[in-house]
Amino acid sequence: MVKHDYILFDLDGTISKSADGIKYSLENAIKQMGKPVPDLSDYTLYIGPPLIDTFLNICHFSQEESLRGVEVYRDIYNTEGKFVNKAYDGIEELLKKIKADGKKIAVCSSKYELFAKEIIEILGLSQYFDAVCGSTLDGSRKDKKDLIPYALNSLGTSLEKDRENAVIIGDTYFDTKGAVQTGIDFVGASYGYGDIEQMKKEGGKVFADTPLEIYNLI
Structure with missing residues (x-):
């Protein structure tokens, strides 16, 4: 039986193998921008952080160019990239077990919320989630420290009320950092795209090598 009542999942690299679709969309967005x-080649640089940060820090675009880059990327991702997604082996079985325990489950991703919802549908996992929470177009909700309270609210509780009963599972230090900043528990998905050492530096202590290992850690 899962001990936490509210289970939050990152999406890319935790639920879905999405790297190829993201890389394709990013490459083509940059090309379209001239x-x-x-x-x-290093997925850890751009899978996990907010999209605008990728354009600012990896592509070295200006703020204005980065905002435009986000728009171009989303157009490409919406028509092509999002379909290049596959759930990790064991994820559906894990979600079934958590659901059978009567727990509340949400996606908590820095991906644009509409895309996150569509991907969960593409993966055929919608029935397991009580909420799918993602970022806003205007960038006002993009960091995990903002997404975690939003996800808990979407599950019918609050960070203040159920901080000790919540856990986020993620594969990058952005997830670890968000957990530490909000005071909820964290389980690292070491099978994803992130760097374990970076997660440990941010305070990560518990890691799962496969999705099914997560069950006994939450």
């Missing part, structure tokens, strides 16, 4: 494409 800019040189940087080395995108």
